Each structure stands twice: as C-alpha cells, then as structure tokens.
Amino acid sequence: MPAQTNLAVFGSKDKIIEGWYWAIASAEVANKTVKPLKFLDHELVVFRGENGKVNVLDAYCPHMGAHLAEGRVEGNDIRCLFHYWKFDGKGECTDIPCLPKPLKIAVKAWHAEEKYGMVWLWVGDGVPNQPVPFVPELKDIETDAVVANSFVKNCHPHVVMINAIDVQHFASVHNLPVKLNLVPNDIEGGKALVFANSTRIPTEKWWLRAIGRFYDKALTYDLSYWNGSNGTVTIGPDFLHFHILFALRPTADGKAEGRTLVITKKRSGFVGAVVNRILLGITYVLGKYFAKGDTKIFQTIRFELKHPIAQDAAIMRFVQHVDRLPHVSWGFRQPNMGG
Ligand code: FES
Ligand SMILES: [Fe+2]
Known part of the structure; x- marks a missing residue:
C-alpha cells in the first residue's frame, strides 16, 4: 500500500x-x-x-x-x-x-x-450545503442527547478521528478480542463517510459465545464521519444500540477541542425520560472506554502514515476522503484596535 x-x-x-x-x-x-x-x-x-x-x-x-x-x-x-x-x-x-x-x-x-x-x-462559503452531523441510524428520528464530556487533544482533529477506525489499536491499546473489518460507504453525496463492521463475534470463548447470541449478524460497530472532524459511533446488541458523537474543532495552536455527545432515540413519558437518563449514562461510560488509553498517544503523535499495511485500509480511505473535501481558508485575524 x-x-x-x-x-x-x-x-x-x-x-x-x-x-x-x-x-x-x-x-x-x-x-x-x-x-x-x-x-x-x-x-x-x-x-x-x-x-x-x-x-x-x-x-x-x-x-x-x-x-x-x-x-x-x-x-x-x-x-x-x-x-x-x-x-x-x-x-x-x-x-x-x-x-x-x-x-x-x-x-x-x-x-x-x-x-x-x-x-x-x-x-464555509455561502449557505450550508449539508445537514448538521447526525447518527445515520437516527436520521429523522426524535432524540434525547446530553453533552457528556469535554476534552482537548494535542493534535489535529483529523488525527483524533482516526482512532475509531484504527483496527490494529483495538487489540494493542484496548485489548479487544474481536477482529473488525470496516466496510466504507459514501453518504450525503460524498459529504460524509460511513463504515460498518462485517465480522462476527468470535466463538472460541464461552463469554464471547454468550455475547454473540445478541447479534444476529455482524458485531454492530457503525461509524459516520462529517467534515473529518465529527464522528459518530453506534454499538450494542441488536435490541439496544448506543450512539456517541465525538464533535471536534481545531484550535489556533494546532490542537483538537472536543465534546462527547451521547444520544438515544426519544422515549415518551416519565418512564421514557428515566430510561433515557440511564441509557445515556451507560453510553457515557462506553464513550469513556473509547477515549481511555489513547490519551498519551495524542499528546506526542506526529501523524504521518509512512508504511500502511492492509489493516490500515480504513484509515487510508478516511484520509483520502478528508483530503478531497472542499475547504475554506480560515487563517485570518480580526482587526482589534482595543487596548
Ligand atoms: S461600539 Fe457599539 S455602539 Fe458604539
Ligand atoms: Fe482508542
């Protein structure tokens, strides 16, 4: 490659x-x-x-x-x-x-x-030409959401975004026993890029077989990327999906400033509100799991994918996608004559 x-x-x-x-x-x-x-x-x-x-x-x-x-x-x-x-x-x-x-x-x-x-x-230049980032599975569905966390990473948002599709690091950093195969697709006329995992949960351990019973087909791990700086993650068994949106923006000093949004579909009534509070709490814990372990890497990384291998295919796809998106020049300062 x-x-x-x-x-x-x-x-x-x-x-x-x-x-x-x-x-x-x-x-x-x-x-x-x-x-x-x-x-x-x-x-x-x-x-x-x-x-x-x-x-x-x-x-x-x-x-x-x-x-x-x-x-x-x-x-x-x-x-x-x-x-x-x-x-x-x-x-x-x-x-x-x-x-x-x-x-x-x-x-x-x-x-x-x-x-x-x-x-x-x-x-951007002119009027918005795309929707606000959304979880594809929740398109046009009413939702409850909470801004659960704020963070700053010492590298560009595009580099942080790669983390969710870096399938090698799930084994090395997060000890995840599942091999992922992320299948890419363009949506919204190429403005957004989605990935869906195609692999099933392995069956060699009893507890993996137990978890696998909650998945009819592949292990759900669905992602969507918007302007290279916003990423949604959908995980969970077939009967209950959890949704996280990592929203990032660049800072003037080359860092990524982010918010973690946890999202679920709206459930009506008092019981629905309580259920959603609990679900959003669980989603927040899951979101923390994603961020855990990578913090040190993002402090010091100088991203350059010099020797990509087959397992980096999703990353390469994302980088190509981002590099083709329209961009605007933002490097100007406001005049400020104040003392
Ligand atoms: S500076 Fe705003 S009204 Fe004069
Ligand atoms: Fe990670």
Missing part, C-alpha cells in the same frame, strides 16, 4: 474543511443571554433571543469595535453596551438611539443550528 504523502487538507493548520462545527452547548446559551465564542482566531458572539432562536454574529460592533458579548439581548436583538446600537439576528442594525433611523450597516452573521443539545456553526 503506498504511503499517504503530500496531504493538502488532512491535518492542515491553515485550511478548514467546509462543514458544521460545534460552537457551544445549547444549555450554555439560555434565553436572552449572549456568550463570547472563539473559533480559531475568529471572535464571535452567540445569543438567544426571546423567540428561542440562537444567532451567531461577528463579535465586534461595526460602530467602534466594542465586543458585543458585553451587550444585552433585547427581544430578538442584541444591543451593544458602548453606545447602545442594536442589531438583529441577521446582524442588521435596527436602532441607533441618537439618530432618527438606523444606518444601513450590518455585522456579519453566521449560519447556526441546534442539534443534539449543541449549537453548530456553519464554516
């Missing part, structure tokens, strides 16, 4: 793949509140109006550059604290107290959506 060299986008520090990136947990932006958000070098604000809608704007007021997170939400607009100019969710100026009419100016607004208890930010 040829080595993967001259990568244009994979692991790049000055390019970012177009797509949805996690911004802030929905619960952190209560109604009528505003929060600052730093995405790479870009300073933004996230605010939620009275109507419950979340908006993301560039942080600096177009009048004199005050940070809008110092301001306050009024109705569905945000008012700058410095001279009280007001802007709506599209960033358009709606009020200047000392003028009879607002000026026709605007602060840049960003596309934002909420899903799985998270505010997602569209990073």
